[in-house]
Amino acid sequence: MDLRRALNHVLDNHRKWVEQFGDLPDHPSLHVSEAQLEAALDTLSARLTNNYPFFHPRYAGQMLKPPHPAAIAGYVAAMLINPNNHALDGGPATAKMEREVVKQLATMFGYGEHLGHLTSSGTIANLEALYVARELHPGKGVAFSVDSHYTHGRMCGVLGIEGTKVKVDSAGRMDLDDLRKVLATGKIGTVVVTAGTTGLGAIDPVHEILPIAREYGTRVHVDAAYGGFFILVDDLDPRPWQAIKDCDSIVVDPHKHGLQPYGCGAVLFRDPGVGRFYAHDSPYTYFTSDDLHLGEISLECSRSGASAAALWLTFQLIPPTVDGLGAVLAAGRRAAVRWADTIDASAELTLYQRPELDIVSYFGTAGTMSEIDATSQRVLHAGMSAEVEPVFLSVLSVGREDFTRRHPAVGADADRARVLRSVLMKPESELYLDTLHGRVIDLVASPNG
Numbered sequence: 354m355d356l357r358r359a360l361n362h363v364l365d366n367h368r369k370w371v372e373q374f375g376d377l378p379d380h381p382s383l384h385v386s387e388a389q390l391e392a393a394l395d396t397l398s399a400r401l402t403n404n405y406p407f408f409h410p411r412y413a414g415q416m417l418k419p420p421h422p423a424a425i426a427g428y429v430a431a432m433l434i435n436p437n438n439h440a441l442d443g444g445p446a447t448a449k450m451e452r453e454v455v456k457q458l459a460t461m462f463g464y465g466e467h468l469g470h471l472t473s474s475g476t477i478a479n480l481e482a483l484y485v486a487r488e489l490h491p492g493k494g495v496a497f498s499v500d501s502h503y504t505h506g507r508m509c510g511v512l513g514i515e516g517t518k519v520k521v522d523s524a525g526r527m528d529l530d531d532l533r534k535v536l537a538t539g540k541i542g543t544v545v546v547t548a549g550t551t552g553l554g555a556i557d558p559v560h561e562i563l564p565i566a567r568e569y570g571t572r573v574h575v576d577a578a579y580g581g582f583f584i585l586v587d588d589l590d591p592r593p594w595q596a597i598k599d600c601d602s603i604v605v606d607p608h609k610h611g612l613q614p615y616g617c618g619a620v621l622f623r624d625p626g627v628g629r630f631y632a633h634d635s636p637y638t639y640f641t642s643d644d645l646h647l648g649e650i651s652l653e654c655s656r657s658g659a660s661a662a663a664l665w666l667t668f669q670l671i672p673p674t675v676d677g678l679g680a681v682l683a684a685g686r687r688a689a690v691r692w693a694d695t696i697d698a699s700a701e702l703t704l705y706q707r708p709e710l711d712i713v714s715y716f717g718t719a720g721t722m723s724e725i726d727a728t729s730q731r732v733l734h735a736g737m738s739a740e741v742e743p744v745f746l747s748v749l750s751v752g753r754e755d756f757t758r759r760h761p762a763v764g765a766d767a768d769r770a771r772v773l774r775s776v777l778m779k780p781e782s783e784l785y786l787d788t789l790h791g792r793v794i795d796l797v798a799s800p801n802g
């Protein structure tokens with residue numbers, strides 16, 4: 354897809370719409386000179402080169418990649434108008450698109466009736482889910498695993514509810530025995546399960562947690578901010594994914610695995626009745642229609658309508674189906690599995706644990722945690738500062754106990770060790786794996802990178 358051509362198309366269509374409203378008075382206060390603009394743009398571009406090449410498979414670090422060109426074209430098309438999805442007064446077209454994409458997301462997870470909306474981020478989406486959790490079980494707490502995203506602990510603080518951490522097993526999944534112990538206290542109203550942890554991509558056993566939670570009268574919220582779209586990949590164990598539809602709320606981030614620019618999270622509730630907790634009146638908005646405005650079912654006020662347009666256009670072209678977006682995620686997952694096998698077969702590298710999704714964790718083979726930590730840090734820096742063939746990895750800090758459970762033969766001479774971590778979220782990673790592996794082996798083997 355040619356982005357320049359798509360953007361020209363967008364600009365032409367926009368001009369046609371604008372022209373219907375007649376001549377536009379031209380105000381001098383907004384004038385900028387072409388020459389100044391071009392100079393400032395060059396300065397901007399120069400400053401933006403101080404970035405890592407997230408677009409290239411040689412960047413195999415954090416959860417970062419550029420949006421799909423369709424998302425960019427959709428975003429720009431709507432941004433030229435700048436609708437605000439807070440209220441229908443602010444942009445009826447993109448509010449309708451938001452409802453459509455939210456319905457597609459709900460359908461993807463198997464929700465029928467639902468209440469949901471886009472948010473600015475997974476953090477806000479989770480905040481809303483925990484807010485509803487508090488309203489439904491006042492005085493009760495929320496449980497989440499030690500490997501869940503740190504946002505849950507923080508947002509419990511913001512909401513004034515008690516957060517309880519549940520242990521994880523040796524694969525980084527919520528430990529069911531410990532969960533039972535925590536639930537037996539009677540203090541928990543909602544359990545947060547993570548479908549794809551941020552560190553290792555571990556999937557909590559939703560299908561096993563759900564019946565336990567129900568036994569104790571506890572709600573279940575699924576934080577699928579990172580992993581949610583993997584429901585579209587069909588070679589994964591289907592059981593946790595199929596159980597999601599019976600959970601009470603779901604968070605998924607289209608700005609992580611949905612090909613979108615930042616500013617696009619989503620929260621879904623299985624019971625549309627929770628809309629009552631959002632009830633409020635506004636003296637400014639909600640005048641153009643008696644339909645429920647999106648602002649009436651969300652905690653955020655102003656929110657980009659362009660985000661909804663971007664996701665809508667993307668889903669028109671790459672729908673959230675196994676053959677659509679699923680094929681994008683499946684490629685990253687294949688890359689992760691193949692790399693894990695290659696690492697397993699190599700003397701220089703050791704797998705920290707097998708990837709469940711597309712996140713590979715590994716380290717330079719060594720006898721002690723402190724040596725492993727030093728090598729990870731050295732490889733991270735040598736890789737990104739290499740003048741030829743740089744590679745960009747990330748590190749994950751793991752505690753002694755977690756490390757030892759996976760690698761009992763390694764000397765536990767430190768409290769923590771950094772291991773290397775590569776999120777292979779671009780389908781191109783699949784085609785670049787041999788080069789990437791070769792570079793990482795070189796870096797581990799040569800003390801000077």
Ligand SMILES: *Cc1c(COP(=O)(O)O)cnc(C)c1O
Pocket residue numbers: 474475476477479502504547549550551576577578579580606618
């Ligand atoms: C990224 C992430 C979040 C936070 O979402 P943001 O969009 O970064 O605010 C929450 N939970 C999980 C599991 C995540 O991976």
